Amino acid sequence: MAKYKTESHLRSLIKGISWRIVATSDTILVVLLITCLSGQCSLENAVKIGSIEFLVKFLIYYVHERIWQKILINKEVTKKQTLQKTISWRIIATTMTFIISGAILEAFNEIALYIAITELFTKFVLYYLHERLWLKLPLGRIRQFFFGKKR
Numbered sequence: 001m002a003k004y005k006t007e008s009h010l011r012s013l014i015k016g017i018s019w020r021i022v023a024t025s026d027t028i029l030v031v032l033l034i035t036c037l038s039g040q041c042s043l044e045n046a047v048k049i050g051s052i053e054f055l056v057k058f059l060i061y062y063v064h065e066r067i068w069q070k071i072l073i074n075k076e077v078t079k080k081q082t083l084q085k086t087i088s089w090r091i092i093a094t095t096m097t098f099i100i101s102g103a104i105l106e107a108f109n110e111i112a113l114y115i116a117i118t119e120l121f122t123k124f125v126l127y128y129l130h131e132r133l134w135l136k137l138p139l140g141r142i143r144q145f146f147f148g149k150k151r
Contacts, residue, residue: 007069009066011139012062012065012066012069013062014139015065015134016058016061016062016065017058018130018134019061019127019130020054020057020058020061022126022130023053023054023057023093023123023126023127024050024051024053024054025050026119026122026123026126027046027049027050027053027097027119028046028047028049028050029046030115030118030119030122031045031046031049031050031101031115032046033118034111034114034115034118035105035111038111038114040105040111045104045105048104049097049100049101049104049115052100052104053096053097053100056096056100057093057096060092060093060096061089061093064088064089064092068085068088072085077135079132082128082131082132082135083128085131086124086127086128086131089127090120090123090124090127093119093123094116094117094119094120094123095116097115097116097119098112098113098115098116101115101116
C-alpha cells in the first residue's frame with residue numbers, strides 16, 4: 001500500500017499536466033462523439049471545449065491536489081481513499097464540463113448534459129487509474145530517511 005509523503009509543488013504541477021493531457025484528450029473525443037451523434041459534429045467546438053477545460057481545470061486540479069495532499073499526508077492511501085478523492089474531483093470537474101460545454105455550444109441543453117454525463121464515466125475510470133499510478137511514482141516526493149531527516 002502506498003504511503004502519502006510530503007510532495008513538492010513541482011510534483012503536483014507535473015501530475016496536473018499529465019492528468020490534463022489525458023483528460024483533455026478524453027474530453028475532445030467525448031465532445032466529438034456526442035455532437036456527431038446529435039448531428040452537430042464539430043471538431044472546432046471539441047477543441048475549444050478541451051482547450052478551455054485544460055486551462056481552467058488545471059488550476060482547480062492543482063488546488064484540489066494540494067488539499068488532498070494535506071488530508072492524506074503520512075497516511076497509508078487505501079483504494080477507498082483514492083475512490084473518495086476521485087468522487088470529489090468528478091463532482092467538481094463534471095459540473096465544470098457541463099458549464100463549459102453549454103457556454104461553447106451556446107445552449108445548456110441535453111447535448112451539454114450528455115457530454116458531462118459521458119465524461120463522468122470515462123473520466124472516473126481514467127482519474128482513478130491515474131491516481132493509483134502516481135502513488136507509485138517517486139518523482140518529486142520528499143522522503144524521510146534515517147533519523148527522520150528530510151532530503
